[in-house]
Amino acid sequence: YVENNLAQKTIELFNELKNPADVNKTLLNQMKLDDIQSSIPIYLSAIKAVSQIGDYSKAQSIFKQIPDSLLVENQIRSALIDLWGKVGSVVEAKLIFDKIRQPNIIEYTTMGLF
Template sequence: SIEIPKSFRSNPLLIASLLDALMKCGDTKQAESLFDKTTNKTIQMYGAMMNGFNLENNPFKTLDLFNKMKVDNIKGNIIIFHCVIRALSQIGDYKLSQLIIEQIPNYFFVNNHIQYALIDMWVMFN
């Protein structure tokens, strides 16, 4: 267990960076603990966790966080939707993918990263 100074806990960017580092180093348990203890979660924190779960081949946790974002009334961005699409590619469930893709606002579909991720996902289904 790492001890984080109280002054650091009030800096959301620092927490997001620490979450990203912990996930990239494979310390998922510590990252999850820090994430769960953080009261004012930001989209960057969600993105760091989702990206880490995808790297750990744990796509269902990515989708769980996506659903938690909706409950917490946090709107997705390109990074979040890219992580979600990558998770859907790992899962390989066409119906689930369609249900979640329908939740992405149309204006995100003009982004090249989203387009390529969707193509990769659909290729996985064939």
């Protein structure tokens, strides 16, 4: 939002919410309404927030909002493996891991934690 000269809108949205995962989810939804293109850092931030609170339903919600074009990005995949593990869904984490053609050390390590 700040990059799109909508800093005030960002402040308003943050002031309306207390939970960081809800803030990220609301920002993602508002960005869609405002036709602002989301990016890897935005989704990584949302994934991290949901990972910290460990809420499975919020993890599903964030995951469903990530475009397929970004699901092939290693950073997103690693973050999702971590997310699914932290919300107790090792099966989901394994599904993401299995889609990686050549896992790197970070992805192996992240998956190995679960």
